[in-house]
Amino acid sequence: MPQRKRATIREVAQATGLSTAAVSYALRGLQVSEETMHRVRRAAAELGYEADPNARALASGRTGMIGVLCGSLEDLWQQSLAVGIGRSLREKDHYGLILDAAGDPDRERTLARQLRGVDGLIVQPVDPAAPFWAGIAENIPLVTIGDALKEARTAAEVVFDNQSGVTLALEYLAGRGHRRVAVLTPTLAETPDRPADRLVTAEAARLGLEVSVQTCPQGLGPAAEAARAVLRDRPSAVFCFSDSIAYGVLKAAGDLGLSVPGDVSVMGYDDHPMSELLGLTTVSWDLEGIVRSAVRLVLGAADGTLRRRRVVQKPTLRERGSVGQR
Template structure:
């Protein structure tokens, strides 16, 4: 069934008053029916069908002014990293299933850009934020007021008490990856890490030096951009050094894929001439040739924990431990 719809405006954005006039209801009754809060099933269905015919959409700013809530959640990470790209998609899908929508922002591993994103989230009056922080110790996180539910994924926001956290056991991940290489007989290992210095809350690079020393590994640390294509030059410099390492441990799969390209360009075979270990188990890790040995996270469980923290439904701070997935990119070192 369709209803004849007559409104006073023929152009411009439809308003709630337009919808109420067309439905023959008060503004309050129309708003309740549109949201499914009050009204008979027949009234709710009729109002929503008329809204569709009018092309009426909810103005999120008007809704925020009326209710104090926007229904939006800010999602922030460094999206040149392939794993963080995919993880952000998983978060937005989980939010959508709850009737929320996400505003995704790319911090690009830059604290200055991250501050601008936090300011943007505050101006947009987001209800919450799910963030993979570049600098978890920064004071700018306090720009998100106490009314905003904030969950940091990977590292705790030490300068913003009351924030939720979903933490990663990077010590276990680094120890497991380097122990795997040491067990194969590698004694000189390259460490490919993001170009920006590690913050105190993101300890994987800092941990690697002490773990390597305990395992009898000489670690050669090289910084590289987070994006795969941009990191190839740094990986090539590492692999063409006079005393090159026999293995490379990368603190993201994006960097590991850069090592694959650099190795091919300089004529090194994996794993005969060089072993490579990644970190994250991106979906491409099992598709490249040879498959990438890497540390894998339970992404679905991390997403569930983050959403539960956002809703205040979890006490304590969940800690996730990665699992070593051994594929064809690691083997015994070559004999020089």
């Protein structure tokens, strides 16, 4: 690797006969006269100069990098979310460093702890009650997506109104005559007391539904395998806590020769683009809005110009035909 040396700011300074300070200012459009600014910029372009982000980060304390810690990128909807956030950050001259907790609180903790040198953090927490968050949130502007943290004061939060989401889904199922409903929630190894479980149980009790809650992986293959077992009990409907899981259920139903919604109804959660194609009835969130909010909040927190600190997202029910009348 020859690794031809890149131009440094000193060389630009030399080429223009200015100090490095002047060059630094000029390139950022600060403090200097129009004329020198152009002179410097031209010289920089000629030399092919681009500032070393590491040196810049060390000196200025800001990296232009935002950590994006996802709950589980196995889930297609979260992939879309991460990609959306990355794109949106790029539009505001930042980079998104996408990280995957893979549904594992330990991994989440390790990643969050190790992460330094970012200006801010967008987290979709796997374990919102974990105590270690406090230490992180104190050091880095942190914005949550989904559940808010329990033990830490974060800079801001984009909260999903899961209560409404669950109510929407279960009321719809109940209204169409379903009584025995299987519920599949994402696998979160070792997270004691998943909040989703409680929501579902409470709501089901209210509606007189007989639910059985189980965890399920998010990959299509594994999810389908888990779903096959569930479908053998012949629930009248399956409520999946992510569209990715619902896709697994659809796969399993197909494999078992069950028709949807004839033999079994399937309700999703999230509304990934593919759900439209598959005709999956699902609880829908405004992905674009979530992305916009999260990015605005984290950048605001990073430079101290934060307005609102809490945005609540309301879900809607997208009726498509995977849930039948019973």
